[in-house]
Amino acid sequence: MKISLFLTYLILILSPAIAHSIHETNDNALIISHVNIYTDPYSKPLTNHHVLIKDGLIVAISSKVIALLGALVIDGKGKSLVAGYWNSHVHFTGIKWWHTRFRSNSTLKSYFVEDFFQYGITSVYDTGSNPANLDYILSETKNSGLESPNIYRTNGGYTSAGGTPHYLWPIKLDEVSSQSIDGSSIAKVLEKFDGVKIYSSSDVGDNKIVVMPPETETISTIVDYAHKQGAPVFAHAHDEKGLISAIAGGVDVLAHSVPYVSGLSQSQLDRLSTISIIPTLSLMEEVSYRSGRSHILESTISQIRNHAASGGVILFGTDHGFLKDSKFKREIQLLAKAGLSWQTILASLTVNPSDKLTENTENKGSRIKVGSRADLVLLNSDVLTATEDLAKISTTIKDGRVVYQH
Numbered sequence: 001m002k003i004s005l006f007l008t009y010l011i012l013i014l015s016p017a018i019a020h021s022i023h024e025t026n027d028n029a030l031i032i033s034h035v036n037i038y039t040d041p042y043s044k045p046l047t048n049h050h051v052l053i054k055d056g057l058i059v060a061i062s063s064k065v066i067a068l069l070g071a072l073v074i075d076g077k078g079k080s081l082v083a084g085y086w087n088s089h090v091h092f093t094g095i096k097w098w099h100t101r102f103r104s105n106s107t108l109k110s111y112f113v114e115d116f117f118q119y120g121i122t123s124v125y126d127t128g129s130n131p132a133n134l135d136y137i138l139s140e141t142k143n144s145g146l147e148s149p150n151i152y153r154t155n156g157g158y159t160s161a162g163g164t165p166h167y168l169w170p171i172k173l174d175e176v177s178s179q180s181i182d183g184s185s186i187a188k189v190l191e192k193f194d195g196v197k198i199y200s201s202s203d204v205g206d207n208k209i210v211v212m213p214p215e216t217e218t219i220s221t222i223v224d225y226a227h228k229q230g231a232p233v234f235a236h237a238h239d240e241k242g243l244i245s246a247i248a249g250g251v252d253v254l255a256h257s258v259p260y261v262s263g264l265s266q267s268q269l270d271r272l273s274t275i276s277i278i279p280t281l282s283l284m285e286e287v288s289y290r291s292g293r294s295h296i297l298e299s300t301i302s303q304i305r306n307h308a309a310s311g312g313v314i315l316f317g318t319d320h321g322f323l324k325d326s327k328f329k330r331e332i333q334l335l336a337k338a339g340l341s342w343q344t345i346l347a348s349l350t351v352n353p354s355d356k357l358t359e360n361t362e363n364k365g366s367r368i369k370v371g372s373r374a375d376l377v378l379l380n381s382d383v384l385t386a387t388e389d390l391a392k393i394s395t396t397i398k399d400g401r402v403v404y405q406h
């Protein structure tokens with residue numbers, strides 16, 4: 001293990017704030033030394049630098065050695081430091097996430113390590129789970145120091161009449177129309193949730209698809225009210241019709257790529273390029289495998305390749321929870337197969353979701369700078385040159401605390 005308590009009185013004073021802190025206890029201080037820092041996906045790394053973290057925030061980044069009595073030190077030599085990752089499409093729906101209030105916080109923490117921290121993931125967007133289970137987790141994180149990822153979440157999802165997907169049975173989603181939805185109902189949803197989800201088309205079984213058609217203006221009404229509250233709208237589009245509705249309605253995010261799309265007009269393609277897409281290619285691979293239709297994966301890979309080429313934003317997400325196994329590494333491989341560079345994939349894991357899914361990107365931890373929240377990943381590569389480097393997780397740091405070490 002590379003962590004050791006730093007027990008010397010060698011002290012480099014970097015700023016009056018730090019000089020002052022020398023006289024305080026530094027139990028909450030962490031130093032990462034001799035590390036190459038990728039402050040954001042597209043900037044050149046700061047080589048052989050040192051980072052001081054205190055009380056969950058980055059307080060100094062320097063080319064000179066930083067030392068502080070009592071601080072925990074991680075030797076970053078031969079490693080790279082990047083911002084904490086996001087998984088922008090998860091569900092807390094596996095058996096282990098049931099009845100969370102009956103589980104100890106150490107058990108819950110071990111689940112977070114298993115599902116997220118071991119992959120460098122420090123922020124997740126839940127796009128539909130039993131709210132009570134997440135309510136408990138959020139409450140324990142806030143009140144009892146449970147070390148969880150940052151958790152953002154949408155409501156379960158709005159559909160048209162009869163539009164609940166067959167695989168959600170026995171759950172029945174909220175059925176809405178432009179007449180039934182209004183500002184107060186969206187405001188009520190956003191008291192609890194951070195974003196709104198709609199099913200612009202869904203597979204309801206027996207080879208039947210239910211679509212929210214653009215002319216009903218249900219989607220655009222929801223989007224208008226959500227945007228007035230500063231909240232993003234996610235769309236689940238099962239097919240091309242649902243995609244056209246989502247585009248016309250002005251949604252912000254597609255929760256999945258959409259297979260077999262060929263009939264979009266140029267203006268629809270232009271509008272699609274302004275929507276963020278969560279590819280969930282590993283899910284598409286599984287659907288392809290289960291259905292025996294390999295073209296599903298091929299067509300979605302092609303869609304992601306075209307989206308990135310047209311300047312569209314990609315958000316990393318795996319539909320974790322709907323899929324039982326973590327597909328973190330496989331998703332990265334498939335994004336690379338779609339032609340995305342490691343920088344584009346790193347952006348999909350960090351700055352893109354932070355910028356697109358949250359208000360006020362200051363202090364959100366998606367860029368490494370003084371004053372930012374210390375959500376960080378230490379990678380076992382001194383220089384990042386390939387997509388697989390992004391999956392070589394050495395240490396995950398959340399709010400300045402080590403939550404996982406390989």
Ligand SMILES: [Zn+2]
Pocket residue numbers: 089090091127319322
């Ligand atoms: Zn999902």
